[in-house]
Amino acid sequence: MSAQPNTSAGRAKLIRRLWLMALFVLCICLILIPSGLLSAADPWVLVVFILSMVMGAISGWLVWHQQTRSAQQQHLQLEQLYLALSECNQAIVQSPDKQTLYAQICEMIVNFGHANMAWIGEIELDSKQLMVTSAFGSGTHYLDEIQISADPDTPNGRGPCGLSMSSDQPYWLPDFQTNPLSARWHDKAKQYSWKAAAFLPLHTEGKVIGCLSMYAADGKAFDPEIQHLIEGMVANIDFALDRFEVQAQRQLFQSHLQVSEQRAQLVLEHALDAIINIDMQGLIVEWNQAAAQMFGYARAEVLGQPLGEVIVPPAYRDAHHQGMQRLQQTGQSKLLGRLIEMSALRRDGSEFPIELTIVEIARDDEHCYSAFIRDITHRREAEERIRFLANYDALTGLPNRNLLNERVIVEIEKAWARDGQFALMFLDLDHFKDVNDSLGHRYGDNLLIALTKRFQRLVRSEDTVCRLGGDEFVFLLAEADHAVAKELVERLLKAVEQPFVIDQYELNVTASVGVAIYPDDGLDMESLQRNADVAMYRTKKESRNSYRFFSTHMQVQTARNLQLVNALRHAIALDQLAVYYQPQVALDSGQLIGVEALLRWQHPQLGFISPAEFIPLAESSGLIISIGNWVLEQACQQIQAWKVAGIQGLSVSVNLSSIQFRDPKLPALVKGFLERYQVTPECLELELTEGVALENPEGAVAMMDALYALGVRLSIDDFGTGYSSLNYLKKFKVYKLKIDQTFVREVTSNDEDQAIVIAIIQLARSLGMKTIAEGVETPVQKAFLLAQGCDEMQGYLLSKPMHSDAATAFLLTYNP
Known part of the structure; x- marks a missing residue:
């Protein structure tokens, strides 16, 4: 594995050429003599033939000598390598640390003629850069400029040294000056006459921690047999590195042992x-x-x-x-x-x-x-608390939904075995939110606790009172039929009606109750709860402060409501909704002053569905926002279309639901529609009921101010059907009050309706507002309203609500 001079390779090449020339001349002679082109008797032919034989023999001897010498040299290299391995093993045993070992290994590799230069580097953990720790031989200055990484994703990690570490495999390069992997170092290799190179990863506890690199002037310096021996040497180095690591850990352990014992005593005491x-x-x-x-x-x-x-x-x-x-x-x-x-x-x-x-x-x-x-x-204590909260309400101490479910299952099993009955009642307080909003949750909580005590005094020992959350209570009445349930629910309602004195406040509340009876109204917990809930919401809708027993009619109505809500979700996309327009005229002149946009729904299977039925469902399901926005946009589109058709100077009034009116995005939405369809703000009128306006008067004033700033007109719809506050009415930015049709219908025959209509007209006039009467169907009604000073009217006497095409034709042909 030692470096050979260039003359040795040149001499071997010359011998091969001489031998080939002799062989060529001899073959020519052997071919030409039998053919008669040359005579074996010619002296010069004989001389050439003899010389060729002599040259062939000499060349053969030289080849044999050269091979013998190469074998001897290889044998010498192997002896030197074995000697290096022996020295390496001694260094492994004798070296006190890995730095000393690295230096001895590099020096032995060069001194025993295995390479011209050898170096060892270790990987820096944070940067993965290879840092030179020891080097020996000619060309070590080359290491001052070298940058090698163990990360194959970086350019510095794609050389043979970096790849040997990232792949954990040795790399042997007999063509170091020309191999593409070492392209970045070809100039240095030629400068130092390095033809072959070897790169072997080093390990500690099986993990690559560095690399041994060797460079030799002989391209055959690392043949397979030598590779095997070098790999054995590296394995011994790995063993030494493992030993150093064990020694370091042992020393660290021993150095900390005394401190650990002291700490153990401190830990024991603290x-x-x-x-x-x-x-x-x-x-x-x-x-x-x-x-x-x-x-x-x-x-x-x-x-x-x-x-x-x-x-x-x-x-x-x-x-x-x-x-x-x-x-x-x-x-x-x-x-x-x-x-x-x-x-x-x-x-x-x-x-x-x-x-x-x-x-x-x-x-x-x-x-x-x-x-x-x-x-x-x-x-x-915490576990007991958790177990309690898993089955009981934290505020009232009543059983919660989990324990209720268990007890209902027990009652179902008992009733099934005895062919008996039991009742499940849902109780929900009416307007309980008002207590929390006005006085705070502390008073609301105290009210619920006081209610719980009353309930527990009224029910039987075998009954269960549960709180599901908020102001919802459930009563499980064991072995109770309609009569027992009716008697108890009436006592409960009377108990709830009694005033509650909390601190300095006297609180009055009522409740709505729904009752389901097993097995008539359900055979399992889910159906009983659902039906009792349906009955309770029916009570809230119809009367409050009362109770309802579940009936099949409620079930049918609930199913229809669910069907309508599901259909309503797709009504716009399926083009089932339409906006109709009902004309409005001035009573004194008969001139058209505007139209009211009215929403209609024609379902392909269910037929025409009344707004009185689907609008509340849209509000309760949250669909009213998207539907109301769609109506607003349709109205603005229609105003633009009529403007193109030559119909101008009319306003289109659109009803706003309470949910729409509370939406903070409403002003921006209206502004967007006005700008998109180039609608003059005065042509759009927004109607809201007085109940909506007075739910949150301060918020209503702020919203009206924002809409008024856009230039749109505002009016109060169905005025007189709610509870008006004149104090807030004068603050509202409204210009018109609409008289509800329930007062108009019997205005000529009912003294009370006459009085209400007259009062509304006079009130509006005193506040500087206009009035419009809806539902005018007879000339007598019209005459009365005109005599009282009502400004405008709409109703069947003038026209029914019409589809946009019919409304357009009406407006184009209308003559007062």
Whole structure:
């Protein structure tokens, strides 16, 4: 493996050429003589033939000599390599650390003629760069500029050295000056006459930590047999590195052992858990500060005392003594290494729960047992609390939904076995939110607690009162039929009606109740709960402060509502919704002043669906926002279309639901539609009911101000049907009050309706507002309204609501 001069290779090439020339001349002679072209008797032919034979013999001898010499050289290289391996093994044994070992290895590789230069580098953990730790031989200055990485994803990691580390495989390059992998180093290789190179990864505990690199002037320096021996040398180096790592860890362990013992004593004294050591006879030999605080004994008081007499309750001492005897006789115990919970005894005689772990400690000839004890009193209390909260309501202490489900299942089984009945009642307080909003949740919580006490006094011992959350209560009445349920629910409603005095406030609430009877209204928990809930919501919708028993009619209505809501979700996309327009005129002149946009729904299977039916469903399901926005956009589109058709100066009024009106995005939405369809703001009128406006008067004023700033007109729809506040009415940016058709319908025959209509007209006039009457169907009604000073009207007397095409034709042809 030592470097050979260039003349050796040149001499071998010359010998091969001479031998080939002699062989060529001899072959020519042998071919030409038999053919008669040459005569064997010619002297010069004979001379050439003899010379060729002589040259062939000489060349053959030279080839044999050259091969013999090469074999001797290779044998010498192997002897030197074996000698290097022996020296390497000695260095491994004698080197005190890896730095010394690295230096000796590099020096031996070069001195024994295996390479011109050798170096070892280690990987830096953070950067993965290879840092030179030792080098020897000619050309070591080359290492000052070299940058090699163990990361194959970087350019510096794609050379043979970097790849040997990332792939954990040796790389042998007999053509180092021309191999593409070493392209970045070809100039340096030629500068130092390095023709071959070898790169082998080094390991510690099986992990690549560096690389051994060798460079030789002989291209055949690393033939397969030599490769095998070098790999063996590297394996020995890896073994040494493992030994150094073990020694370092042992030294570190020994250096920390004394500190660890000191720390162990500190930990023992400052541990939060009690630590008690006992000897083989069960006598206490160690007692830390936490044990003293937990059990009430100072360390000096308990050392040498039997553990069982100190901390084990009397009821368990016999079992403790038997366990100690078994441990002394067999060396085995059911408690060793296990985490167990048991009771312990304090000095004052009180018992408390602990968590105990006992381990055996053996050191030299000394054996003892350590007990690690934790007071779990608070944890037990927390667990009990968790178990309570899993089945009971935290505020009222009533059973919750989980426990209710269990008890309903028990009642179903009892009723099924006895062919009996029981009742499930849902109770929901009316307007309970008002208490929380006005007084705060503390008063709401106290009200619920007071209600719970009343309920518990009214029900039978076999009944169950549950709170599901909020202001929802459920009553499970065991073995109760309609009569028993009716009698109890009436008493409950009367009890709820009675005032509650909380601090300085007297609170009055009512409740709505729904009742389902097993088995008539359901055979399982889910159906009973659902039907009782349906009955309760029917009560809220129809009357409040009352109760309803579930009926099949409710089930049919619930199914229809669900069907309508599901259909309504796709009504816009399926082009089932349409906006109709009903004209509005001035009463005194008959001139058209605008139209009202009215939403209609024609379902292909269900037919025409009344707005009175589907609008509340849209509001309760949250669909009203998207539907209301669609109506707004349709109205703006229609205004633009009429403008193109030459119909101008009319306003289109659009009803806003309460949910739409509370949407903070409403002003921006309206502004967007006005700009998109180039609609003059005065052509759009937004209607809202007085109930919507007065739900949150301050918020209503802010929203009206924002819409008024856009230039759109605002009016109050169905005025007189709610509870008006004149104080807020004068603050609202509205210009028109709409008289509800319920007052108009009998205005000529009902004195009360006449009085209401007259009052609304006069109120509007005094506030500077206009009035419009809806539902005008007869000339008599029209005449009365005109006589009272009403400004505008709409109704069947003028026209029914019309589709956009019909409305366009009406507006184009209308003549007052």
